[in-house]
Amino acid sequence: MIYKTDPQMISPYLKDASNFSGGSADKVIIPESSDELINFLITNDCPITIAGAGTGMTASRIPESGLIVSLERFTKLGDVRNGFIDVGPAISLAQLNEHLVSTKYFYPPNPTETLASVGGTLATNASGSRSYKYGVTRDYILEADIVFADGKTVSLKRGLTIKNPLILSDGQEIHFPNIKYTSPRCKNAAGYHIRTDMDWLDLFIGSDGTLCIFTRIRLKLLPRPAAFISGILFFNKEEECWSLVDSIKKSDIKYIKPCSLEYFDIRSLRRLRNKFENIPLNARAAIFFENDIKSQKDYDYSLEVWIDYLNNKGVLLDDSWFAQSPNDLKRFHEFRHAIPVLINEENSRLGRLKIGTDLAVSDDHLVHMMEFYRDELEGSKIDFVVFGHLGDNHLHINLLPNTNQIEKAHEIYKKLVNQILEWKGTVSAEHGIGKLKKNYFLQMVGKSSLEDLRTIKKTFDPLLILGKGNIFD
Numbered sequence: 001m002i003y004k005t006d007p008q009m010i011s012p013y014l015k016d017a018s019n020f021s022g023g024s025a026d027k028v029i030i031p032e033s034s035d036e037l038i039n040f041l042i043t044n045d046c047p048i049t050i051a052g053a054g055t056g057m058t059a060s061r062i063p064e065s066g067l068i069v070s071l072e073r074f075t076k077l078g079d080v081r082n083g084f085i086d087v088g089p090a091i092s093l094a095q096l097n098e099h100l101v102s103t104k105y106f107y108p109p110n111p112t113e114t115l116a117s118v119g120g121t122l123a124t125n126a127s128g129s130r131s132y133k134y135g136v137t138r139d140y141i142l143e144a145d146i147v148f149a150d151g152k153t154v155s156l157k158r159g160l161t162i163k164n165p166l167i168l169s170d171g172q173e174i175h176f177p178n179i180k181y182t183s184p185r186c187k188n189a190a191g192y193h194i195r196t197d198m199d200w201l202d203l204f205i206g207s208d209g210t211l212c213i214f215t216r217i218r219l220k221l222l223p224r225p226a227a228f229i230s231g232i233l234f235f236n237k238e239e240e241c242w243s244l245v246d247s248i249k250k251s252d253i254k255y256i257k258p259c260s261l262e263y264f265d266i267r268s269l270r271r272l273r274n275k276f277e278n279i280p281l282n283a284r285a286a287i288f289f290e291n292d293i294k295s296q297k298d299y300d301y302s303l304e305v306w307i308d309y310l311n312n313k314g315v316l317l318d319d320s321w322f323a324q325s326p327n328d329l330k331r332f333h334e335f336r337h338a339i340p341v342l343i344n345e346e347n348s349r350l351g352r353l354k355i356g357t358d359l360a361v362s363d364d365h366l367v368h369m370m371e372f373y374r375d376e377l378e379g380s381k382i383d384f385v386v387f388g389h390l391g392d393n394h395l396h397i398n399l400l401p402n403t404n405q406i407e408k409a410h411e412i413y414k415k416l417v418n419q420i421l422e423w424k425g426t427v428s429a430e431h432g433i434g435k436l437k438k439n440y441f442l443q444m445v446g447k448s449s450l451e452d453l454r455t456i457k458k459t460f461d462p463l464l465i466l467g468k469g470n471i472f473d
């Protein structure tokens with residue numbers, strides 16, 4: 001076991017990709033094996049927060065006090081077998097992708113930030129551009145070894161449903177509490193995932209670092225598509241961009257089945273122009289799309305169908321970019337990844353606060369949602385940027401207030417939340433609640449549902465020491 005007690009050594013663990021600055025910890029504890037972790041937990045009663053790679057957006061890995069447990073030594077990367085792979089939680093998505101490159105498989109969930117650890121992506125049930133077709137992290141977890149805050153353990157597999165008790169390694173049986181709450185049906189990462197017919201695994205995935213510690217994970221892999229048709233489409237009218245996405249989503253054309261539909265507003269494009277200078281000057285919005293192709297022989301025909309489809313849909317076809325090679329596709333992914341990074345850099349440079357949303361609604365509200373965002377944001381006189389997963393009706397609005405506008409920015413955020421909740425949406429579709437969205441989560445689910453979730457928390461962590469301050473006050 002490694003211990004870090006020097007404040008300078010602890011300070012990198014008190015950061016993530018949020019603005020949160022209220023972190024404090026007495027020690028960082030780095031177990032080198034599951035046994036070391038378990039032995040430590042059996043005698044510990046201090047608050048502990050698990051550190052992943054620190055790319056989270058909600059300060060969920062930053063403790064307000066107590067100890068940090070980092071699983072950075074859990075770096076096992078197994079062999080690919082029959083469509084699955086066993087990994088340690090500290091393996092990053094970049095390491096996983098690199099490992100898979102020479103195989104016929106790929107791991108579909110692709111949260112934009114590949115430095116994220118697999119353990120962190122389980123805790124947040126991360127999703128990304130391809131989640132539009134392929135689903136979220138939860139859909140790709142076949143098994144996990146987990147450790148609870150008191151050091152008890154269980155190995156979970158698919159098919160062990162909450163209708164039956166969870167039997168821990170020491171024989172203890174835990175029954176799923178009798179609660180009323182169920183999770184919303186839209187893309188959602190707010191609070192625990194609760195469905196009456198779910199597996200136990202589904203509860204722990206997306207539990208925001210508050211229910212358990214993942215120590216081994218078996219990931220499901222899919223056969224790698226033969227190719228991707230992909231492009232960045234530019235529009236000089238944003239409405240045309242929104243309605244194209246709406247029509248693609250409703251399309252029943254066999255070859256128009258994208259796996260990514262990612263949006264960039266004019267303010268994103270202005271910032272991206274510094275890195276990608278041939279963004280057309282008259283573009284007011286853009287879409288990055290990818291359509292996976294199972295067999296190379298379908299590629300040319302599918303591309304023709306796409307180009308035909310895009311004709312007369314308001315796309316600036318001559319100025320849009322289409323991938324001609326895997327390198328182009330890589331560059332388009334860099335284009336997508338660059339926008340949150342540029343905004344984070346800009347905020348650090350200017351010492352400016354970012355108020356970022358993670359709201360989503362169901363399909364029927366897509367165009368209304370966009371109109372509503374535009375009207376509210378443009379009327380606000382606060383700088384803002386909008387980008388993200390339009391295919392999932394899930395955009396990240398970054399409000400960038402100057403120091404005099406912070407209160408107003410929070411008011412705007414509240415207004416957006418009120419409307420999204422009116423449409424039965426969620427306050428977090430992929431980043432989780434952590435320490436930053438607790439009020440909005442309470443507004444979303446109400447007091448009695450929050451109590452239901454607290455009952456679950458107490459079932460697995462009676463001392464309330466794991467991930468303290470996340471989801472619950």
Ligand SMILES: Cc1cc2nc3c(=O)[nH]c(=O)nc-3n(C[C@H](O)[C@H](O)[C@H](O)COP(=O)(O)OP(=O)(O)OC[C@H]3O[C@@H](n4cnc5c(N)ncnc54)[C@H](O)[C@@H]3O)c2cc1C
Nearest residue numbers: 052053054055056060112117119120121123126127209214
């Ligand atoms: C530029 C950028 C783009 C991003 N884009 C996306 C995106 O498209 N989609 C998306 O979903 N997210 C995105 N994110 C957010 C982030 O990458 C994810 O939330 C990611 O899942 C966090 O992983 P991490 O290893 O960095 O976790 P951390 O930030 O270290 O921790 C996150 C949570 O996981 C818990 N945790 C970590 N490891 C374990 C473990 N082994 N067992 C139990 N709990 C654990 C922590 O306690 C904490 O609660 C983005 C971030 C950045 C910086």
